[in-house]
Amino acid sequence: MNMLSRTEEMLLLAVCRLQTEAFGINIRKEVEALTGKRYSVGGIYVPLDRLVKKGFLSTKTGRATENRLGRPKRLFTISSVGLAALREARSLYEAMWASLPEPVVKQLTFSG
């Protein structure tokens, strides 16, 4: 068994959500906005590159002529393997939370 880490799942979902705007700086911003998790400026590329290496993401440099200043973006897209991993991760997550003993459910639902 080889389940996605939370980081991996979070980043794959961020890429999905950002669609054509999924590049490093945006992904970093998106993740922070959504979960509060912060990365240093360059720190986001470490796990992203790992996901590419593992075949969950693919990446290519955006076209130069974008009519704006600055270095080209490196865009990320999720692969079919990545989508499958997300489905699997979700399903495992449900299993983890399923059928907890009733007293525990109570403690988790309300603030006890």
Add this chain to the structure above:
Amino acid sequence: MNMLSRTEEMLLLAVCRLQTEAFGINIRKEVEALTGKRYSVGGIYVPLDRLVKKGFLSTKTGRATENRLGRPKRLFTISSVGLAALREARSLYEAMWASLPEPVVKQLTFSG
């Protein structure tokens, strides 16, 4: 922000689920049965001890007279801090998966 890793969340939930039978070997077995994730015999204690150190779990040795062979169990129970962390983790998880673009939802729901 300091969210639980998937390992941490999984182990806290396993402890909750096992209630009075939450000790190393059982937790290891429970996790494997539920998620397919395997730990080596001793490997389960590394993250468990970390959770104790962080205050999410507490632990104490089970009573000697249990009328069975073998070394005493080291039982784990979740703390109120641990429960709060679980609630937080769940809520963050929902946020991660919320409001994905419709085409992505389709790809994730069916096997495409």
Add this chain to the structure above:
DNA sequence: GGAAATACTCTATAAAGTAGAATAATTCAT
């Protein structure tokens, strides 16, 4: 060509994940 803007690469360090051999604590038979 130089400044401003935008975004990425690289690398060192800390933390977490992983495996498995070794050891400990108990009961039972003798």
Add this chain to the structure above:
DNA sequence: ATGAATTATTCTACTTTATAGAGTATTTCC
């Protein structure tokens, strides 16, 4: 009381992942 069988944990070395931030690259505009 001693040794075998049983049950469970401790220890630790190694690999992988997380994290921060300085440095660098690419582009446009003047």
